[in-house]
Amino acid sequence: MKSSELSKLSICPSCDLLVDTQAHCRAGNVLICPRCKHTLARGRRARFSSQFALALTCLIMVTLANTYPLLSFTFLGIPSSANILRGTVLLLENGYYLVGFSVVLASFIAPILLFSLICYTSLSLSKGWKAPFLATALHFQDDLIHWSMIEVYIVSFLVALVKLVEYADIDLGYGLWCICITLLLSTRLIQRIEPAEYWERYVHIR
Ligand SMILES: [Zn+2]
Incomplete structure (x- = not known):
C-alpha cells in the first residue's frame, strides 16, 4: 500500500x-x-454565512476602535484624549519608526485585511459563487490568521494604563470597549475557521 x-x-x-x-x-x-x-x-457543516456576519462585525468594531478615543485623561489640569492612530503618528514623529509601523500593522492593517478577506471568501462560498481571485484570497487568509495580534496589543495597553493611573485622572473611552469586543469576536471567529473546509467548498463550486 x-x-x-x-x-x-x-x-x-x-x-x-x-x-x-x-x-x-x-x-x-x-x-x-x-x-x-x-x-x-x-463532519462539521461549514457555516460560511455566520462566519461572514462575525467577520463583518469585527471589521466594523476594529474600524471604530481606531477612530474613537481609547481613553481620556487629565494631567496637571489639562484634559486630553488618545486613540490608536494619533498615538502612531506621535511615535513616527518622534523617530520610533519600527514601533510605529508595527503598531499600524498589528492594530490596523493586518486585522482589517484579515476580516475583509474572511468577509469576501465566506460570502462568496456561502452563495456558491466563485468570486474573482478567490483562491488568492484564501491563500492570504490562511497566512494572515497567524498574524492576528490584537491580544498582544491589549496587554501592552493595560501595562501602559497601570503606569498612567499614578499620574493622571483617567476615563476609559469607547475605543477600548470596541477593541475588547473585537478581541472576543475575533477569537471566536478564528476558532471556527477551518481552512480545509474553505478549500473543500472552493473545489466544489469550481
Ligand atoms: Zn470498530
Whole structure:
C-alpha cells in the first residue's frame, strides 16, 4: 500500500479496524465503524454565512476602535484624549519608526485585511459563487490568521494604563470597549475557521 493511501486511514479505537476516513467523513456526515458501529468522526457543516456576519462585525468594531478615543485623561489640569492612530503618528514623529509601523500593522492593517478577506471568501462560498481571485484570497487568509495580534496589543495597553493611573485622572473611552469586543469576536471567529473546509467548498463550486 502506498504512503498516500495509508495517510487517509485511521484505526477504530474500539475494535482496531482500519477505516478510510477521507472517503466518508464529508460535511454533515457521521463516520461509523462498519464492524463495531463506534462513532469515529463527525463532519462539521461549514457555516460560511455566520462566519461572514462575525467577520463583518469585527471589521466594523476594529474600524471604530481606531477612530474613537481609547481613553481620556487629565494631567496637571489639562484634559486630553488618545486613540490608536494619533498615538502612531506621535511615535513616527518622534523617530520610533519600527514601533510605529508595527503598531499600524498589528492594530490596523493586518486585522482589517484579515476580516475583509474572511468577509469576501465566506460570502462568496456561502452563495456558491466563485468570486474573482478567490483562491488568492484564501491563500492570504490562511497566512494572515497567524498574524492576528490584537491580544498582544491589549496587554501592552493595560501595562501602559497601570503606569498612567499614578499620574493622571483617567476615563476609559469607547475605543477600548470596541477593541475588547473585537478581541472576543475575533477569537471566536478564528476558532471556527477551518481552512480545509474553505478549500473543500472552493473545489466544489469550481
Ligand atoms: Zn470498530
